[in-house]
Amino acid sequence: MGFEKIIFYLFSALLIMSASMVITVRNPVKAALFLVLSFFACAVVWLLMEAEFLAIVLVLVYVGAVMVLFLFVVMMLDINIERLRAGFISYLPVGIVVALMMAGMLIWIVSGDGSAFNNSVTHNADYSNTRELGRVLYTDFLYSFEIAAVILLVAIIAAISLTLRRRPNTKHQKIENQIAVKRNERVRMVKMKAEEKK
Template identity: 55%
Template sequence: MTEVLFYVFSAVLLIAGLMVITAKNPVHAALYLVLSFFTGAMLWMLMQAEFLAVSLVVVYVGAVMVLFLFVVMMLDINFEELRKGFWKFVPLASVVAAIMAVEMVLILTHPAAGLKAVTIAERAPDYNNVRDLGVQIYTTYFLPFQLAAFLLLVGMIAAIALTLRKRKNTKFQNPGQQVKVKRNDRLRIVKVDSEPKPTFEAPKPAAEGQGEGQA
């Protein structure tokens, strides 16, 4: 059953990744990317790496994708203009993707990589994958981990810088001027003279002759 689920989630992940790059609507592409993240988290769960699965959902789906959608909607990019040469570069992109896939398979299957499958029976009773992951990150892979964190920080700063560009007819507030404001700048007391109270005269009774003629 585990192998069946692995192939099902892998197929969904490949289809979702393909739809990310072929969807015309950027919001739809982002939703397909969310689906790929979820299926990737399920694959981590099958490998009993619960911490990585939860981190993938919380960090990427809950934070990165929200930031991505925010940037896409704020930049107002003409995606139809960008996709004009999409099919022109598909053959070259396919060759590059195939080469990268072959390289990853060769690296993961090479004996020098030191990667081997570990069953549940071979693990110690007090084994904790979170502790093992922390030891590997902050000892063996400390510099690559810091480099990845720096790249994410640069990407976040770039996204903020792009969204803060000035636009025509954009209303904004200056916090510095709001702090320096005084009472007299916002409030003005105007003294208005009171108007005289209007007087109403009682209607005069009509004359007796005029009343009979009207009747």
């Protein structure tokens, strides 16, 4: 257990540190990168809980795809940090109250009766939770799985219908016309007398 505990505390500390950096650093690009780090630390903690499939999906989907897209957006937008930070002090008291309430509640729940949280199941090395997930996903949770698919379809439709614009007067290249162009459509020979030297 010793090694596992070291890993747990190491990556939990990393998770908390990087998560707090996400909201405190000034540079949004750095914040996004810290979010990547916190996802990664979180994935390691999940691995310790034997949720291998979820851990790998977290790295592949969130770190690999979502956060990279996010970084692109952050880099392309011109975000004015000073304006974003303007309300920080005025919202701080409310934020602290909410955070304290949440923390207090979590502590109360966890410390109240810990027995509910100690019954985690351990499996042998040959147990594949990918297969187990797949098995329930396509049988017990078939209905929910289908609905989730429909939600994704709606997301696609919504995104396209909100962003697709056909503007008739935008300027763009017409390659077939460019290739078919003849010399005399572009170059005009002008005959003129050479200037005489005086």
